[in-house]
Amino acid sequence: MSVLRTLALGTALTVAGFGAAHAQAPASPIFDAVKARGTLVCGVNTGLAGFAQPDSQGVWRGLDVDACRAVAIAMFNDATKVRYVPLTAQQRFTAVQSGEVDMMPRNTTWTFQRDVQLGLDFVGTNFYDGQGFMVKKSLGVNSAKELNGATICVQPGTTTELNLTDYFRANNMRFTAVVIERQEEVNAAFFAGRCDSLTTDVSGLASTRASQGAQANDYVILPEVISKEPLAITVRQGDSKWSDLVRWTFFAMLEAEELGLTAANIDSMANSENPAIRRFLGATGDLGQMLGVDNRWAYNIIKTVGNFGESFERNITPLGLPRGVNNLWTKGGLMYSPPLR
Amino acid sequence: MAISNTERSRRSAQGGGFSLQNEAVRAIFWQVLVLGIVALGIWYLVSNTIANLEARRIATGFGFLGREAGLPIGEAMIAYSPTDSYQRALIVGLLNTLKVAVVGIVLATILGTVIGIARLSKNWLLAKIASAYVEVIRNTPLLLQLFLWYTLLQGLPGPRQAMKLGEGVFLSNRGIKVPWPVWDDLHVWVVGALAAGIVGAWVYTRNANATQARTGKRPPVLLPNLGMMVALPIVVWLALGAPLVWDVPALRGFNFVGGATLTPEFAALTVGLVVYTAAFIAEIVRAGILAVPKGQWEAAQAVGLHNNRILNLVILPQALRVIIPPMTSQYLNVTKNSSLAVAIGYPDIVSVANTTLNQTGQAIEGIAIIMAAYLTVSLSISLFMNWYNKRIALVER
Ligand SMILES: N[C@@H](CCC(=O)N[C@@H](CS)C(=O)NCC(=O)O)C(=O)O
Numbered sequence: 001m002s003v004l005r006t007l008a009l010g011t012a013l014t015v016a017g018f019g020a021a022h023a024q025a026p027a028s029p030i031f032d033a034v035k036a037r038g039t040l041v042c043g044v045n046t047g048l049a050g051f052a053q054p055d056s057q058g059v060w061r062g063l064d065v066d067a068c069r070a071v072a073i074a075m076f077n078d079a080t081k082v083r084y085v086p087l088t089a090q091q092r093f094t095a096v097q098s099g100e101v102d103m104m105p106r107n108t109t110w111t112f113q114r115d116v117q118l119g120l121d122f123v124g125t126n127f128y129d130g131q132g133f134m135v136k137k138s139l140g141v142n143s144a145k146e147l148n149g150a151t152i153c154v155q156p157g158t159t160t161e162l163n164l165t166d167y168f169r170a171n172n173m174r175f176t177a178v179v180i181e182r183q184e185e186v187n188a189a190f191f192a193g194r195c196d197s198l199t200t201d202v203s204g205l206a207s208t209r210a211s212q213g214a215q216a217n218d219y220v221i222l223p224e225v226i227s228k229e230p231l232a233i234t235v236r237q238g239d240s241k242w243s244d245l246v247r248w249t250f251f252a253m254l255e256a257e258e259l260g261l262t263a264a265n266i267d268s269m270a271n272s273e274n275p276a277i278r279r280f281l282g283a284t285g286d287l288g289q290m291l292g293v294d295n296r297w298a299y300n301i302i303k304t305v306g307n308f309g310e311s312f313e314r315n316i317t318p319l320g321l322p323r324g325v326n327n328l329w330t331k332g333g334l335m336y337s338p339p340l341r
Numbered sequence: 342m343a344i345s346n347t348e349r350s351r352r353s354a355q356g357g358g359f360s361l362q363n364e365a366v367r368a369i370f371w372q373v374l375v376l377g378i379v380a381l382g383i384w385y386l387v388s389n390t391i392a393n394l395e396a397r398r399i400a401t402g403f404g405f406l407g408r409e410a411g412l413p414i415g416e417a418m419i420a421y422s423p424t425d426s427y428q429r430a431l432i433v434g435l436l437n438t439l440k441v442a443v444v445g446i447v448l449a450t451i452l453g454t455v456i457g458i459a460r461l462s463k464n465w466l467l468a469k470i471a472s473a474y475v476e477v478i479r480n481t482p483l484l485l486q487l488f489l490w491y492t493l494l495q496g497l498p499g500p501r502q503a504m505k506l507g508e509g510v511f512l513s514n515r516g517i518k519v520p521w522p523v524w525d526d527l528h529v530w531v532v533g534a535l536a537a538g539i540v541g542a543w544v545y546t547r548n549a550n551a552t553q554a555r556t557g558k559r560p561p562v563l564l565p566n567l568g569m570m571v572a573l574p575i576v577v578w579l580a581l582g583a584p585l586v587w588d589v590p591a592l593r594g595f596n597f598v599g600g601a602t603l604t605p606e607f608a609a610l611t612v613g614l615v616v617y618t619a620a621f622i623a624e625i626v627r628a629g630i631l632a633v634p635k636g637q638w639e640a641a642q643a644v645g646l647h648n649n650r651i652l653n654l655v656i657l658p659q660a661l662r663v664i665i666p667p668m669t670s671q672y673l674n675v676t677k678n679s680s681l682a683v684a685i686g687y688p689d690i691v692s693v694a695n696t697t698l699n700q701t702g703q704a705i706e707g708i709a710i711i712m713a714a715y716l717t718v719s720l721s722i723s724l725f726m727n728w729y730n731k732r733i734a735l736v737e738r
Binding site: 089090093094097113114116117118119139147148149150151152154156157161162164165166169175176177178179180181182185186188189192193194196236237238 | 394396397398399400411412413414415423424488492495496499514515593594595596598605606683684685686688692695696699700701702704
């Protein structure tokens with residue numbers, strides 16, 4: 001499965017003309033390809049409630065999905081012009097490198113090594129997270145520090161598995177790992193009792209726990225958060241027109257929240273005298289044109305998808321996760337858009 | 342020099358030599374041309390890949406092998422901790438692949454042979470059960486079967502409710518725990534005695550064969566061989582003062598501590614591979630036996646041999662020649678199919694290499710390592726089986 005993807009990457013790198021890498025290439029290969037194709041190909045989770053998961057009608061929903069929809073609106077003014085490609089943690093980077101997906105908001109932690117060595121660009125953090133542990137309540141464990149000797153379920157190809165070994169080493173504890181690639185399988189192993197604890201980003205734990213329905217209360221997430229996991233949107237390196245678009249689309253959703261613009265009220269703001277709002281709506285200035293898209297791109301996004309806070313409330317709040325550090329900087333959080341001007 | 346060269350080519354041209362009309366020259370010409378094109382193609386692809394990797398700023402080279410891996414690996418046959426290098430992690434993965442392949446091949450051969458023979462049995466029920474087995478197993482995807490076995494094993498009770506199968510033997514959803522002897526330096530002598538016994542038995546058997554060929558009488562083989570291979574190590578061990586301490590598993594905290602573990606991942610993968618491959622091997626064995634003409638049975642019966650002896654001395658040696666070549670490809674299949682391990686969390690070479698290439702971003706190197714590993718293992722199996730095939734063919738009189 002992921003071997004196939006890797007082979008595809010190898011082939012892409014092998015046969016792509018020198019041109020792609022050199023001067024005569026189009027200045028923005030991804031941007032142009034997306035435009036010509038008429039759909040955006042978005043790499044997402046294989047199914048993580050709140051972030052990316054198809055609903056009963058097969059429509060993808062979630063915070064990450066909204067990031068894709070927003071970019072589709074910027075490009076085509078149509079939130080449905082997206083094809084979602086579910087990726088496991090193992091498959092995701094090759095999918096971006098080989099151009100299989102145009103962008104990837106997929107619970108992916110922004111790390112030095114990934115940024116510098118993988119040929120990726122991280123354009124913005126859409127969820128500040130950290131790694132935690134979940135256990136069955138009946139186990140009687142109250143702290144991660146009590147997990148010495150435990151068997152722990154974890155997904156490979158993640159920062160999770162690395163933090164896990166670091167944490168146990170730092171605390172002089174031992175553990176046995178059960179490493180399973182697919183999320184459904186690793187969760188199934190945990191719920192079947194193969195492992196004493198499941199570890200991943202706290203948001204992932206909350207989502208997994210919430211999907212247990214009535215049994216959710218049998219499980220607890222331990223208080224320790226053992227790492228920083230800024231989950232960020234990635235694109236392939238080397239097309240700054242494309243990374244600019246994806247980055248500022250995300251920032252536009254933050255900026256809208258800060259300006260108090262929502263899907264419901266944005267039409268009534270048309271006559272606002274606030275210069276920042278006028279720029280945002282495309283009434284003055286040419287921000288959209290600078291990005292190579294419709295000047296009303298930001299308006300269109302908010303009108304359909306809503307601002308970041310609305311997306312968060314729609315997708316993450318039902319998991320029982322507080323806004324916390326993911327609030328705007330003006331409300332004590334870390335979410336901060338540079339000025340749109 | 343130049344003159345003589347021209348001279349030569351002129352002369353050969355006269356004789357129709359250096360001309361594409363000349364068959365020998367033509368053959369060489371085309372071969373050189375094709376070789377040149379292939380070499381050029383490879384050069385183009387390689388330099389292109391390097392240029393693209395550089396342009397996309399994707400790291401290259403095998404330097405990462407020495408870096409600290411930091412990967413958790415659930416089970417390892419050699420000492421491994423996350424502070425070890427990627428190289429060691431990959432070796433752990435390769436050994437795990439070999440372990441499941443060797444155990445899988447041996448067990449699948451035994452089970453497959455039994456089922457293959459059962460399918461030919463005169464006992465109607467037995468034959469039908471065997472053929473139902475073959476049809477059901479052959480026609481469902483292996484991955485599905487692996488999930489089934491793994492799910493079944495996860496249905497076992499947790500460690501605190503583990504089933505006690507015997508003194509220090511526990512079965513739970515963490516696997517089977519068994520007591521394991523603690524290594525003592527004195528044990529070297531016992532292992533040495535065992536090795537000497539095996540060599541001795543081999544030499545003795547050869548001599549016995551020679552004696553039989555010369556005199557027609559076979560000296561007793563079984564007892565002396567057992568004596569050398571079993572009694573000798575035991576005597577040595579007793580002479581050393583019978584040094585033996587058992588490491589007995591005990592429930593401590595979350596899990597059993599001590600002893601040896603057969604993990605659910607290894608068990609599910611092995612059982613899955615064995616059950617699946619045995620269905621194919623059964624058919625090969627059946628076909629092999631059926632391939633021996635009936636007249637061979639009848640002739641052997643006419644000489645007055647028992648059925649067992651006929652199977653052993655007449656039928657199997659001939660059937661084996663039909664069986665070995667397709668068997669080789671089943672053995673290769675076991676090895677390659679073991680790469681489904683990653684789905685159920687067994688840390689084989691593919692699982693470890695995939696994680697490595699993911700953590701380091703060096704996909705091409707990672708795939709190269711996987712390919713090299715499988716190529717080496719597969720070629721070794723093929724070579725061994727070809728050698729064995731030849732050996733069997735020589736038995737022909
Ligand atoms: N943030 C970590 C972990 C990412 C990850 O794979 N998380 C899991 C659990 S939150 C996930 O998204 N699984 C979904 C899937 O495998 O499709 C990383 O970037 O390495």
